[in-house]
Amino acid sequence: MASKETLECMAELYQGEILGEMFFEALLGVEDNPLARRVLLALIQAEAETKVRLRPAMERLGVPIATAPGTRASVEAALARYKGAAWSEIAAGSLAAVRDHYGPRYKEIARIAQADGDPVAIEAANHMLAHEMSLEEMLGLHIAGDPDPTRPVDALLRYPMPTLMPVAAT
Numbered sequence: 417m418a419s420k421e422t423l424e425c426m427a428e429l430y431q432g433e434i435l436g437e438m439f440f441e442a443l444l445g446v447e448d449n450p451l452a453r454r455v456l457l458a459l460i461q462a463e464a465e466t467k468v469r470l471r472p473a474m475e476r477l478g479v480p481i482a483t484a485p486g487t488r489a490s491v492e493a494a495l496a497r498y499k500g501a502a503w504s505e506i507a508a509g510s511l512a513a514v515r516d517h518y519g520p521r522y523k524e525i526a527r528i529a530q531a532d533g534d535p536v537a538i539e540a541a542n543h544m545l546a547h548e549m550s551l552e553e554m555l556g557l558h559i560a561g562d563p564d565p566t567r568p569v570d571a572l573l574r575y576p577m578p579t580l581m582p583v584a585a586t
């Protein structure tokens with residue numbers, strides 16, 4: 417059986433996906449640039465699919481799948497921080513958040529789950545790590561100017577968004 421610490425880590429992973437989906441969904445509503453929108457769609461789809469993928473594991477572990485009140489508050493705080501910001505600033509901030517916070521934290525959670533030994537938690541944590549690394553790779557490619565940066569994220573999805581249509585020459 418998973419320890420209390422592992423269960424708290426699982427709840428953190430799960431709520432993080434809810435937060436990400438709501439955050440990027442709100443940004444999609446105010447972003448016009450086609451490539452930025454395609455990156456946001458990949459982010460939304462990745463967070464949504466990962467959330468759904470985690471649900472059976474949460475149920476097996478006894479972790480609630482409802483959105484926690486604190487998650488909604490965190491989304492509002494994150495959106496307030498980026499209010500009026502240019503997409504380039506949001507993309508850079510998102511990459512920094514993944515690289516400096518979520519990535520290292522999820523590595524730590526994978527280590528905690530592994531040491532604890534519950535196979536359901538280990539599988540969930542390892543998948544989350546792969547998911548997070550794909551986000552880091554996509555955002556890095558996007559910021560470096562890659563015209564098709566969503567490949568690493570799309571590759572992990574069961575239902576990837578349509579490929580960006582080439583802009584017609586004028």
Ligand SMILES: [Fe+2]
Pocket residue numbers: 432433436462463466547548
């Ligand atoms: Fe995520």
